[in-house]
Amino acid sequence: MIRKKITKKIIPYLGLLLILAAFPFKSFSQETLETLNQALRYSRYSRLSLKILPIQVENKKFILQMPVEKIEMDIEFDTYQFAYAVLSGFQEPITDQNLISLTKDDIIRETEYHYYFEKTVTIPESQEMAFALLKATDTRQGDVYYYHIDLISPFVFGHPNFWAYYRDGIPFDQAFVIQKDPIEFKGRGLIEFHNFHYPTEFDPPLPPMEIRPAPVTREIKVDYKGSFLANLPKTFDEDGYYFIQADTNSTQGMMLKSVPETFPRVKDYDEMVEMVVYISTRREHETLKEAEDKKIALDQYWYSLTKDEETARKLIKEYFKQIEFANIMFTDFKEGWKTDRGMVFTVMGPPNEVFFRLNGEIWSYVSPDSNSKITFTFARVKNILTPNYYILNRSRALQPDWFKSITTWRNAQMVF
Structure with a gap:
């Protein structure tokens, strides 16, 4: 009788042990920004490209512009599950509690090439750092895409209160702009923007085993190109890069590399x-x-x-x-x-x-x-x-x- 009672108690525990043995313990560990393998961000075979482009509305209030580029053709929205989160650090666990799902109803604009989500977030006054995360899960084979960006951290000098947009209204999600291709700059209540051009060209970097310091340009030339109006098409036609500001007394702005029409392919x-x-x-x-x-x-x-x-x-x-x-x-x-x-x-x-x-x-x-x-x-x-x-x-x-x-x-x- 005693043996039967003991057997009944042991069998459920044996079953639990078998289940645990089938799944490595790391499967139960909580993910953080530090533990995410984001290799798909740089894969040649990615089906999506995620971006978060923050606009700073107030000191700790941000509009998260989240364009998702459709690299895969004829994509169906339900093929992917989307979610975003705002985290206080790279060690904060990413859980169902802080991930917020993005549904079809959350799409601000859909085009042939993009889904576009937009959410406004406010960081608690006492919080010293903040990072936004966008996640997309392919429901067919389980591939998970991530993109994160600092909202508040020692590595950002603040974010602009404006942004550039394609003709179809999707936020400009590249660091480079094709010369003579117009984009529009928009910001709440902003009338004009200031345009600084840096015609600097750079040499290729030294190889990984070359430990001597790379040569540093002593002077970087900058040309003020004047101001231009908001909500009108604007092109950038000279080689180099541009820094766009709404307020020249601040450190906040948007950098664009001006490139020829063949870019990203070889020019000549x-x-x-x-x-x-x-x-x-x-x-x-x-x-x-x-x-x-x-x-x-x-x-x-x-x-x-x-x-x-x-x-x-x-x-x-x-x-x-x-x-x-x-x-x-x-x-x-x-x-x-x-x-x-x-x-x-x-x-x-x-x-x-x-x-x-x-x-x-x-x-x-x-x-x-x-x-x-x-x-x-x-x-x-x-x-x-x-x-x-x-x-x-x-x-x-x-x-x-x-x-x-x-x-x-x-x-x-x-x-x-």
């Missing part, structure tokens, strides 16, 4: 020569730059790597596809391929893991033939022009894996 043979610096020897690159006919020189360069015309064509296509993605994802006041993150993305490919910290970003590449990881750490640097300025922590220890990837490129064996 001169630019193509510049871009192959990452996989070329110094002597090869100097020879290309000195060539009178860049097209002939490049044809010879690519053929010398592959010894086969068809393979050379495939290599060219793949390499410049990487450049294009780098330009889309990492452009700030530099073209995306010239940033540290763009350089690593171009050579190493999309990272398998991407983890954010308040003061940095960590990329890991898992070797296909082993369990080893190659890790690149990017330090976040305060910059008045953009809250997303990152510099690679360079180390000689990265040299073997970097050269291995370059060799893979030169042998036309890189596959993503």
